[in-house]
Amino acid sequence: MARKKPPIGKGAGPDVSRRGFLAGVGGLAGATALGGAAAAQEGGPATLGPGPAKFTLRVNGQDRAVECEPRVTLLDALRERLGLTGAKRVCDRGECGACTVLLDGQPACSCMVLAVDARGRAVTTVEGLGAPGSLHPVQEAFVQADGLQCGFCTSGQVVATAALLSRTPDPTPDQAREALAGNVCRCGAYPRIVEAALAAAKALRSRGGGKR
């Protein structure tokens, strides 16, 4: 079961394989190094913590100042420090996908990334895709297909779907299922989530191009 999404989705194609998973784990180490380099460029301390560190995150196209201990995950920084509560904390260990965000365009579980390691990377949350009055086509498709019930997994499903469609604009149902395999929905909306993903793909293609 390809349940896990790479913590940082480098090399995560539509077919998430064990190999892809391991490559993704490798990406984590790389990202940490990258974060350190970014910090050095900013003139920040080479070593952070254990107390709170001040740094900047690029979230939804804006630079946001964050102050938190290095042990704080990107998810908790987004939710509790930046007030972006769309990404949800459900398992807090990369098992459910409810906290999915885009890191440099790739889907990632934000509970598996330290906030300090997201420095220098473009973070996109569900709020960055669209708002109630101006929904992204993926969000609109979830509403129309009733691909949500309690709605608690929906942010993660939407972001994971947007990521899929940016790399695979015309997915097959199986490709959609594979791409969303790491996103648990306890209400059981899966068939309609897949339906939403395919409808969104169609809407995006007719708008011209899968990328926003």
Add this chain to the structure above:
Amino acid sequence: MSAPRDRRKLPVGLPDALREIEADVPEGEPAPWGPDSRLSVVGGRVPRVEGAEKASGAARYTSDVRLPGMLFGKVLRSPHPHARVRRVDLAPAKALPGVKAAIALAEGREVGYEGDEIAAVAAVTEEAAEDALRAIRVEYEILPFVTDLESARAPDAPAAADGPNERPGRPGGRGNVEEALASADAVIVATYRTPVQTHVPLETHGSVAQWEGDRLTVWDSTQAVHRVRDSLAQRLRKDKNSVRAICEHVGGGFGSKLGLGPSAVIAAMLAREAGAPVKVLLSRREEHLASGNRPSSVQTLRIGARKEGPLVALSLKSYGTGGVRAGAAGCSGPARGIYACPNWRVEEGDVVTNSGPACAMRAPGFVQGAFALESAMDEMAGKLGLDPLEFRRKNLRPDSALDEIRAREYGIGAEKIGWSRRTKDGSGTGVLRRGLGMANGIWGGSGGPGPVVEVTVSKDGTAGVAVGTQDIGTGTRTACAIVAAEELGLPLAAVRVRIGDTDLPFATGSGGSSTAPSVTPAVRVAAAQARASLLEAAAKILESPLAALEIAEGRVRVKGTDKSVGLFEAAGRHPSGAVTGRAQRSGNYRSFSGQTAGVQFAEVEVDTETGTVRVVKVVAVHDCGRIVNRLAAESQVIGGVVMGLSYALMEERIMDHRTGLWVNPDLENYKVLGCLECPEIEPVMLEVWNAGNSTGVMGLGEPPVVPTAGAVANAVANAIGVRVRELPITPARVLEALGRV
């Protein structure tokens, strides 16, 4: 409240077989819509009114609430399955920077399971609160424990709690089962087992508490705001009007959030001590350990039948564990209700063990019971040489409305799944073997009196519906909006629904598939009152007798003329600029059926080398009275099937009985069904004119989870020719049944 009632004739039954019953309908209540009603919104496919908020991350759940100066609360939990807490030293925790409150919860008390509450802290960050938990010193007196169901029944077993571990249930029944079994043409005796399942709401239990002087506001992830308010007030010895409970959106509950959860009490206590608002949000591990579960069951069924098919005897003896506070008794609903059987007996025991306490979970007891009963029914069909569906048809009651519904569901489901393709059990060859199975369900779902609804039509162009109910993902908000729009003749977009707040009129908890049938009738009656007021106002404006008026497309019109006035303009005639209808859900009146049936058919493919079961397709045929929103109704059915499949194939709490600890309290090793394992699911809604209340709605939250495991188990037995009598049907159990391990 016993308003005078009018005796009315109401059409009931299946759409193509309607008849009339006489029912006493309270004065002022519109009778349920009949086949001649021209409905514009009810019964359509309406996307959720809060869909855009949920899909964009804007919807605010309890866990998303952030208040100025808010602290984070954390709970220290017992690492031991059974212990006496001699002393809790909070001082080292209180000495840490950022810690604002610390309270002991179990000093001098016994704790009865891993995860039981010991103490709690509040600090300026979650990280500081975690550090504080680690600093607390607890002195435990370790007590003997037992977590294994069978070990707990042994005469020399350690006592898990006060009283005996094994608690025999009350027997029930009628006729003489033993005599009937002795004279039956065929008898099946078999024992079925089901595991402990947890609810796994994606939003864990959590609360935010804020005191303003003596007044407390609590945001709680709950299925019952009014119950939370009342119970919390009682616990804190406060007047209930000084407590307010709010739950705008809830990330799943499935029964586990029907009562006052511990997080609300702890958050309130911490907030009082710290003098600041406190959020307590459980971790996934805490949620598994301490927030409730569906108890396990061991069910021995003995059934006897005549060779032509009719059942003559049905006996169910069961026990299971609901953890430290019991609660495992109660699997007999399906055995009592699905089939006609002149002689039946049930005896349901309970075994207390040192594990987290059980609570209601989506169709409590019925899910376990239906799996066992429906498995045994198929075993009997096999013994009699009858097709399982044919065997069940021979056990329909001729005078039962429920069985009239069920018989129709049999036909629809059989056709949709292609039941005629079904071959004899185990007749397939090759590695991958397909099988077909079906199973029945049963549930209540009539709802009941209680909820109070206000419908206000204002000159500002909106119609507001206000009721302190909850939307637990079932689409309550949308259903309320649909019913109000229908009754008022307004577009859906003009209706605003406010729910989830004890400052709104009272409503009962969202459990027992009761929300839609309890709340929507009150919405309709309140809207009808508002409509009557609007017509009166319009009559004055238009200088027309009431009888000459009609409402269409948001306007009141004098029939046969072009004289009209907008509904909102008419509302403006009232000094307050609005008219309000207010109604309380009345008691149920006579209905076609007080229960729902539900039949599911499954096709599976079993890999006989790996033991893996792949569900290919499920057809789920369900009745729910009047359908308010077909889109959401289908989603309920799909979701119930998904949860049922997850129970059938994957979910299981695993305990290490030597240490008394839970091995898989996460989402990686506690498996829930995902997108990849989800088969094609075809929901088929059978609309029934049921009466019973003003909208004719029956609940649908629980019925679709009841038959699924039985249908899958029967399909697996059909595929491989041997039966797996224990859930979940894992590859290991399939291989064992095949004699391959």
